[in-house]
Amino acid sequence: MHPGGGGVNVSRAIHALGGKSRPLLAYGGHNGEILIDLLKKEGLDPVPLGVSHPTRESFTVRDEANGLQYRFMMPGPAWTPGDVAIARATITRSITPGALVIPSGSLPPGVETDFFVNLNPDVRANGGRMILDTSGPALRHASKTRLGLFVLRMDLSEARELSGAHLTQVEDVANLATRLRQECGAEIVLIAAGGQGTVIACENWRGLTRPPPVMPVSKVGAGDSFIGAFALSITRGEDPLTACAWGTAAATSAVTTEGTALCVRADTERFFQLVTRTEI
Numbered sequence: 001m002h003p004g005g006g007g008v009n010v011s012r013a014i015h016a017l018g019g020k021s022r023p024l025l026a027y028g029g030h031n032g033e034i035l036i037d038l039l040k041k042e043g044l045d046p047v048p049l050g051v052s053h054p055t056r057e058s059f060t061v062r063d064e065a066n067g068l069q070y071r072f073m074m075p076g077p078a079w080t081p082g083d084v085a086i087a088r089a090t091i092t093r094s095i096t097p098g099a100l101v102i103p104s105g106s107l108p109p110g111v112e113t114d115f116f117v118n119l120n121p122d123v124r125a126n127g128g129r130m131i132l133d134t135s136g137p138a139l140r141h142a143s144k145t146r147l148g149l150f151v152l153r154m155d156l157s158e159a160r161e162l163s164g165a166h167l168t169q170v171e172d173v174a175n176l177a178t179r180l181r182q183e184c185g186a187e188i189v190l191i192a193a194g195g196q197g198t199v200i201a202c203e204n205w206r207g208l209t210r211p212p213p214v215m216p217v218s219k220v221g222a223g224d225s226f227i228g229a230f231a232l233s234i235t236r237g238e239d240p241l242t243a244c245a246w247g248t249a250a251a252t253s254a255v256t257t258e259g260t261a262l263c264v265r266a267d268t269e270r271f272f273q274l275v276t277r278t279e280i
Helices: 006-016 028-039 079-095 115-125 136-143 156-163 170-184 224-233 242-256 263-270
Strands: 058-063 071-072 129-132 150-156 188-192 196-201 206-210 274-279
Touching: 006 028, 006 224, 058 136, 071 136, 079 115, 115 129, 115 136, 115 150, 129 224, 136 150, 136 156, 136 170, 150 224, 156 170, 156 188, 170 188, 170 196, 170 206, 188 242, 196 242, 206 242, 224 242, 242 263
Parallel strands: 129 150, 150 188
Antiparallel strands: 058 071, 188 196, 196 206, 206 274
16 A cells, blocks of 8 residues: 555655655545555655545556556545635645645546646746646646646646547657647646657757666556656756656656556666657
8 A cells, every 4th residue: 555646646756766845635534544644654744735535545456467457546525615725725825936836636526627727826926836747627728728837747648638639659749749838838848658758848849758668567656756756857957858858767667666656766867877868
């Protein structure tokens, strides 16, 4: 059993790579107590959002005969407008100048799809920058609104759903990244293209960071490990392309670990030296 959820895993990845972060999360009930205890044992200091619905579970099954992996996501409780207001106020109070704010994962039932759109002005007003890694209606809404985001990130299946295209070629993915950057006003757009690597479109560069070949064991947490390493690199003053290479290395490390385990620092540092960068 591991603590999980998008933002939680990003924070765990940052910690595993030697950085510092604060996971802000809603939790409650017996599972919530277990979640907080597990995070503290890993050395993290979780901040409650002030919403205490029972914490949901998910579990992953791996077929040892063929290596296929199945994920079962239990439904979560619906939030009230009061819950949303409390969470937003807590997030806003937690933002410090220079912070990277990373909403990661899907929105709970009852939360409007424009929640992140409405939160971003508060992030910027408090001196922060948002790295948005969401899905479904929230992603579609963000992609059509000029948010002034720092980073918009998605995986290939989300990009296909968003664009309505198959995106079979890396060039197609790169063209979508460029278009999204123009339409939503994000400084950087990242699209994970599976084993091919990650496409990045930013001010001075568009291309692919390709990982070294490895034998995947579990894909759980690869995207969260990517975001954790990417964000940590940015806070250290490195350029977006270098940060993307670090993210690719961390995702590569994550797919070689068992179950829901995330990236390993030593492996991430080793894989970083093997990541290739190709301009498109």
